[in-house]
Amino acid sequence: MKQYFTYFKISFISGLQYRVSALAGLSTQFFFGFVFIMIYLAFYETEYDSAPMKFNELVTYLWLGQAFFSLMYLYHKDKELISMIRDGNISYELCRPQNLYWKWYIKIFSSKLSMVLLRFFPVIIIAFLLPFPYNLSLPNNMFSFIFFVISMIIGAFLVTSLSTMVHIIAFFSLDEKGIMSMFMVIADLFAGGIVPVLFLPKFLQLIADYLPFRYIFDLPYRIYSGNITGMTAVSNVLIQLLWVFVSIGIGYYLNKRILSKVEVQGG
Amino acid sequence: MVKVYLKYLKLHLKSVMQYKLSFILGFISQFFVFFASYFVIISLFEKFGSIKGFTVYEILFTFAVVNIGFSLNEVFARGVDNFDHFIKAGKYDQLLLKPVNIFLQVLGSDINFLKLSKLLQSIVILIIALVNLDIDWSVFKVLIILNMIAGAFCVFLGVFILNAAYCFYTVEGLEVRNVLSYGGREMAQYPVSVFKKEFATFFTYVIPFAFINYYPLLYFTGRESNILLVFSPLIIILFVIPCYYIFNISSRKYLSTGS
Numbered sequence: 001m002k003q004y005f006t007y008f009k010i011s012f013i014s015g016l017q018y019r020v021s022a023l024a025g026l027s028t029q030f031f032f033g034f035v036f037i038m039i040y041l042a043f044y045e046t047e048y049d050s051a052p053m054k055f056n057e058l059v060t061y062l063w064l065g066q067a068f069f070s071l072m073y074l075y076h077k078d079k080e081l082i083s084m085i086r087d088g089n090i091s092y093e094l095c096r097p098q099n100l101y102w103k104w105y106i107k108i109f110s111s112k113l114s115m116v117l118l119r120f121f122p123v124i125i126i127a128f129l130l131p132f133p134y135n136l137s138l139p140n141n142m143f144s145f146i147f148f149v150i151s152m153i154i155g156a157f158l159v160t161s162l163s164t165m166v167h168i169i170a171f172f173s174l175d176e177k178g179i180m181s182m183f184m185v186i187a188d189l190f191a192g193g194i195v196p197v198l199f200l201p202k203f204l205q206l207i208a209d210y211l212p213f214r215y216i217f218d219l220p221y222r223i224y225s226g227n228i229t230g231m232t233a234v235s236n237v238l239i240q241l242l243w244v245f246v247s248i249g250i251g252y253y254l255n256k257r258i259l260s261k262v263e264v265q266g267g
Numbered sequence: 268m269v270k271v272y273l274k275y276l277k278l279h280l281k282s283v284m285q286y287k288l289s290f291i292l293g294f295i296s297q298f299f300v301f302f303a304s305y306f307v308i309i310s311l312f313e314k315f316g317s318i319k320g321f322t323v324y325e326i327l328f329t330f331a332v333v334n335i336g337f338s339l340n341e342v343f344a345r346g347v348d349n350f351d352h353f354i355k356a357g358k359y360d361q362l363l364l365k366p367v368n369i370f371l372q373v374l375g376s377d378i379n380f381l382k383l384s385k386l387l388q389s390i391v392i393l394i395i396a397l398v399n400l401d402i403d404w405s406v407f408k409v410l411i412i413l414n415m416i417a418g419a420f421c422v423f424l425g426v427f428i429l430n431a432a433y434c435f436y437t438v439e440g441l442e443v444r445n446v447l448s449y450g451g452r453e454m455a456q457y458p459v460s461v462f463k464k465e466f467a468t469f470f471t472y473v474i475p476f477a478f479i480n481y482y483p484l485l486y487f488t489g490r491e492s493n494i495l496l497v498f499s500p501l502i503i504i505l506f507v508i509p510c511y512y513i514f515n516i517s518s519r520k521y522l523s524t525g526s
Contacts, residue, residue, distance in 0.1 A: 027443050031450045034466075039454075042461040043315045050315050181296035185303055194303050195310050 004102055008110045015114025022118040029123060033066045037134055052198040056137050057225040061196055063136040064221045067123035071116035071156055072217040074188050076163045077180075078108055085171050094259070101255040104167060105248075109160040140226025144233075151220035151237050158244045159216045162187070165251040172258045192218035198227075212243040271367055275375030283380050290381065297384035305330060305392060308456075319461050324399045325488060329480045330456045331393035332412070336419020336479070337452045338385035344424055346376035348448070350431035354438055360523050369518070370511075373431070403489060411483050411497045418479040418500030419455070425503070425510040426451060426474065432510075432517040447474065455480055478502045 037059055044055050053061075065072075081104065084090045093100060127136035139145035170180055188194055190204070191213035197205060208214045219236050222228045228236060283290050308330060312323040341348070350373060353359040362372045402408060430444040451474065458481040459467040471477035478499045486496035 024443050028445050028450065031446045032453065035450060035454045035462075038462045038466065039318075039457060040311075042318050042457075043311060046318055046320075047315045052314060182299045185299040188303065189306065194306055199310055199314060201310060201313050 003098065004106050007103060008106050011107050011110040012114045015111045016118065018115075019118060022115070025119065026122055029066045029069065029119075030126070033062060033127070034134070036062055041133065053196065053227055055133060057222070057227050058196065059133065059135070060137050060225040061221045063123065063127040064224060065193075065217065067120040067127070068116055068152070068217065070119055071112050072159055073112075074159065074162070074191060074193060074213075074216070075181075075184050076108065076112065076159075078104075078111065078167060081107070081167055082170065090171070100259065101164070101168075101252050105160060105164045105251075108163050108167070109156070112156070112160065112163075137225065139224050140229070144223055144226050144229065147233050147237060148220050148224040151223055151233075151240060154237065154240050154244060155216050155220050158212060158240065158247065161244060161247040161251055162212065162216075165247060165254065168251060168255050168258060172254075187213050190214060191216050196221075212247060215240040215243055268368065268371060272371060272375055276378060279378040280380070293381045294384045297381050298388065301334075301385045301388055304334075304456075318457070321458060321461070324396045325484065326457060327392055328396040328400060328487075329458060329484060331389045331396055332415045333419050333452060333455045333480060334389040335386060335393065335416050336421075337423050338382050338389060339420045340423045340427060341382035342379055342386065344374060344427055345379045345382075346373045347424070347427040347431050349377065351434045351438070354434050354521075357523055359521060370514070400488070402487070407494065407497045408487060411487050411500075414497065414500040415479050415483050415487075418483075418503045421503045421507045422455075422475060422479060423448065423452070425507040428507075428510040428514050432514040435517040435520045451476065458484055475503055475506050 040058055040062075041055070044051055048055075051058075084093065093103075124136065128138075129135070139148060166180060166183065169183075173179055189200075190197075190208045190211050192200075192208075197208055197214050197218045200208065215236070219228065219240060223233050223236075305327070308323070308326055311318075312326070317323075318326065353362065353373070353376075362369050365372060426447045430448060433444075451470075454462065454466075454470065455476045459470050459477045460481055462470070467477070471481075482496050482499040485491040486493065
């Protein structure tokens with residue numbers, strides 16, 4: 001257990017080195033945030049009644065999305081892991097008396113965490129201070145806020161286990177481009193990364209309910225703004241937790257299967 | 268000059284052909300990644316009927332025109348986009364030594380055939396939009412499409428050149444540069460009149476997006492009949508030429524990183 005914690009510390013601290021690039025990234029995030037909000041605003045101003053969620057809920061959703069982008073990002077590719085797979089250095093990893101699944105899991109989780117800790121705070125603060133209607137609203141109420149925090153933590157574990165699974169599949173298929181990006185676009189679509197899930201066409205929303213992706217960030221952001229409340233929120237968080245166990249289980253199993261007949265790339 | 272460039276083109280094509288499977292997989296993955304960007308438009312118009320008076324096919328039309336221009340840049344001007352590599356690795360010294368125009372060498376340094384996937388998709392969307400739009404066709408209407416595409420290509424080329432120019436000062440190409448290039452593309456997909464006034468003014472007079480996605484669109488869809496609008500994308504030239512000069516002036520500031 002201790003070794004995994006040390007491993008967490010190492011990747012976490014190395015992630016914190018990129019402070020300047022995080023700051024430089026802020027301007028991009030605000031620009032994109034503003035462009036998206038203005039496009040939605042133009043639609044809302046044209047036909048407010050057709051909108052599936054209130055405008056302030058949507059703006060909150062978009063800003064939270066920008067703030068926690070690096071944590072909830074589905075396209076996460078760990079360059080070190082990918083290059084290890086490609087050049088065969090993975091064989092050294094296999095010699096070590098550690099479980100590869102948990103090691104990768106922790107590596108991905110800690111790098112995501114260090115990235116988001118550098119970025120989320122300034123985005124949240126500035127977004128709060130923006131003039132109406134561009135501002136991030138306060139949480140709906142205390143209940144919403146507590147459930148938002150719980151659901152964010154579970155969401156972070158969920159996205160990490162899905163990411164780890166994708167890396168294991170890349171290890172197996174030796175292709176991190178074609179299949180992986182196809183999977184990620186589909187996952188992003190059902191997660192609400194392209195448009196919030198409520199804006200998806202009806203039949204896609206139905207499918208999204210049976211997939212894990214919408215529980216990553218769509219759920220916590222909507223709990224925050226009060227779009228999902230009460231018993232629905234509680235039951236959704238339970239489903240979210242269930243998906244974490246299921247995705248870790250599948251990833252762990254895949255990892256075991258693959259390692260038993262692994263082919264290392266020479267070089 | 269053209270001969271040298273064609274030689275570069277041939278070399279890059281040859282190197283791509285060495286890894287055919289990898290190219291095909293990359294091509295497919297580009298296809299999916301690009302899908303996300305027009306999926307936004309389709310799903311928003313599934314909820315709302317119009318945006319500030321523009322219909323779904325009008326927006327798809329500007330989307331296609333802007334993305335044709337942008338992806339042409341991604342294919343042919345990738346060297347300009349990744350210009351910081353030259354500075355960081357000290358490779359710019361090599362360029363200075365060769366008796367060929369520096370800008371041409373930068374252009375020739377990388378040609379990304381994978382992005383033809385985006386170009387192809389954009390052309391398909393353009394055709395879909397044109398079939399569904401109710402247009403009074405004339406010679407000018409054909410000409411205006413070509414002008415808009417040329418304008419879109421030039422405006423993003425100008426942005427990429429500006430991004431390259433500031434690498435002479437900062438050495439590293441910080442993420443800020445994505446604001447005008449990738450962020451610019453994101454917003455140029457919608458006519459500037461959709462945005463708030465200050466924003467629209469900036470993207471009319473400083474970065475002239477309005478001349479590729481708004482003024483010509485008014486003529487094309489029959490909202491305005493002033494024939495001058497057909498040639499409005501040509502104003503972009505006033506933007507690109509200074510960009511090129513800024514690049515040349517900045518290049519005098521170059522200090523080798525020496526690695």
